[in-house]
Amino acid sequence: MKRIVVALGGNAILTDDPSAQAQQAALLRTANYLTDFIAQGDIQLVITHGNGPQVGNLLLQELAGSSESNPAMPLDTVGAMTQGEIGLWLANALDMKADERQLPVKIMTMLTRTVVDEHDKAFQNPSKPIGVFYQENEVNEVKKEHPDWQLVEDAGRGFRRVVPSPKPLSIMEADAIKSLVEKGMTLIAAGGGGVPVIKSGEEIRGVEAVIDKDFSAAKLAELVDADQLIILTAVKYVAINYHKPSQRDLHQVKVAEMKQFLSENQFAPGSMKPKVEAAISFVEKSNKPAVITSLDNISSYLKNGDGTIILPD
Ligand SMILES: Nc1ncnc2c1ncn2[C@@H]1O[C@H](COP(=O)(O)OP(=O)(O)O)[C@@H](O)[C@H]1O
Numbered sequence: 075m076k077r078i079v080v081a082l083g084g085n086a087i088l089t090d091d092p093s094a095q096a097q098q099a100a101l102l103r104t105a106n107y108l109t110d111f112i113a114q115g116d117i118q119l120v121i122t123h124g125n126g127p128q129v130g131n132l133l134l135q136e137l138a139g140s141s142e143s144n145p146a147m148p149l150d151t152v153g154a155m156t157q158g159e160i161g162l163w164l165a166n167a168l169d170m171k172a173d174e175r176q177l178p179v180k181i182m183t184m185l186t187r188t189v190v191d192e193h194d195k196a197f198q199n200p201s202k203p204i205g206v207f208y209q210e211n212e213v214n215e216v217k218k219e220h221p222d223w224q225l226v227e228d229a230g231r232g233f234r235r236v237v238p239s240p241k242p243l244s245i246m247e248a249d250a251i252k253s254l255v256e257k258g259m260t261l262i263a264a265g266g267g268g269v270p271v272i273k274s275g276e277e278i279r280g281v282e283a284v285i286d287k288d289f290s291a292a293k294l295a296e297l298v299d300a301d302q303l304i305i306l307t308a309v310k311y312v313a314i315n316y317h318k319p320s321q322r323d324l325h326q327v328k329v330a331e332m333k334q335f336l337s338e339n340q341f342a343p344g345s346m347k348p349k350v351e352a353a354i355s356f357v358e359k360s361n362k363p364a365v366i367t368s369l370d371n372i373s374s375y376l377k378n379g380d381g382t383i384i385l386p387d
């Protein structure tokens with residue numbers, strides 16, 4: 075029996091159409107891949123997912139409809155709402171696909187809180203893009219409407235609001251997740267990286283931030299003693315010299331070599347770099363492998379080991 079934590083990339087949930095219907099259709103396709111994977115063997119599965127587009131969009135809806143008697147909710151609370159939103163859709167999709175295959179899968183979505191450090195430097199340096207893209211000619215208008223927002227250019231696709239993204243220190247529900255997964259449940263947990271909370275003394279309070287789901291997946295994989303962390307995105311392999319004629323796909327790579335590539339800035343910040351860092355962190359803490367590959371390759375990865383596999387030194 076293998077215990078696996080899978081992190082789902084943005085393409086698993088959102089295509090070009092942000093409607094609920096289209097996101098549910100995308101998650102049905104995702105669930106198809108995941109149930110193929112579950113069907114292949116003795117697997118205990120924990121699934122995490124992102125929420126960047128959804129949390130930003132929901133926050134905008136909150137702001138647009140707010141009034142004194144119906145105030146907009148803060149970012150941490152809206153993050154919790156997206157765990158419910160995506161967790162609901164994914165649980166429905168997994169149940170439907172499991173039924174189709176007559177797989178006895180028991181799915182549960184767990185609202186998850188991730189503890190962060192209130193002194194994390196990320197609070198002074200917002201870096202996590204959320205919500206919709208704005209074109210350059212819209213930026214001044216958006217800044218006038220939301221003077222407290224910071225906007226950055228996101229990988230040539232337009233401008234987006236950025237919010238703090240502190241690193242996960244621990245996951246409050248990790249023990250509960252571990253015991254449920256040991257009992258045979260498939261858990262959807264730490265969605266959107268988990269709701270960021272700060273603990274001081276006996277007080278627990280939500281904080282306005284969005285945690286990177288790949289870092290939370292790595293922390294969760296470590297805390298539930300996973301045998302493997304699998305980070306699913308849109309590409310089958312991590313590459314060096316990405317998008318250059320000399321591009322080379324990485325297959326099996328030791329941590330030391332991956333760290334060397336990181337120091338050469340081979341991986342784009344905000345996209346592949348955090349995935350590689352999260353994978354390295356899990357491998358170093360657990361001495362177990364981490365995999366970065368595409369969603370549509372997950373079953374064939376299990377059959378033939380195809381994908382980028384990061385191994386202990
Ligand atoms: N060195 C690299 N090797 C492979 N892909 C890379 C590299 N650098 C950037 N990328 C891009 O990063 C993407 C993954 O980041 P992103 O789309 O932000 O993640 P997510 O799947 O979690 O939404 C890949 O699909 C690819 O387009």
Ligand SMILES: NC(=O)OP(=O)(O)O
Pocket residue numbers: 083084123124125126127266267284285286287288
């Ligand atoms: N929370 C998070 O990492 O979301 P995205 O993957 O959608 O950016």
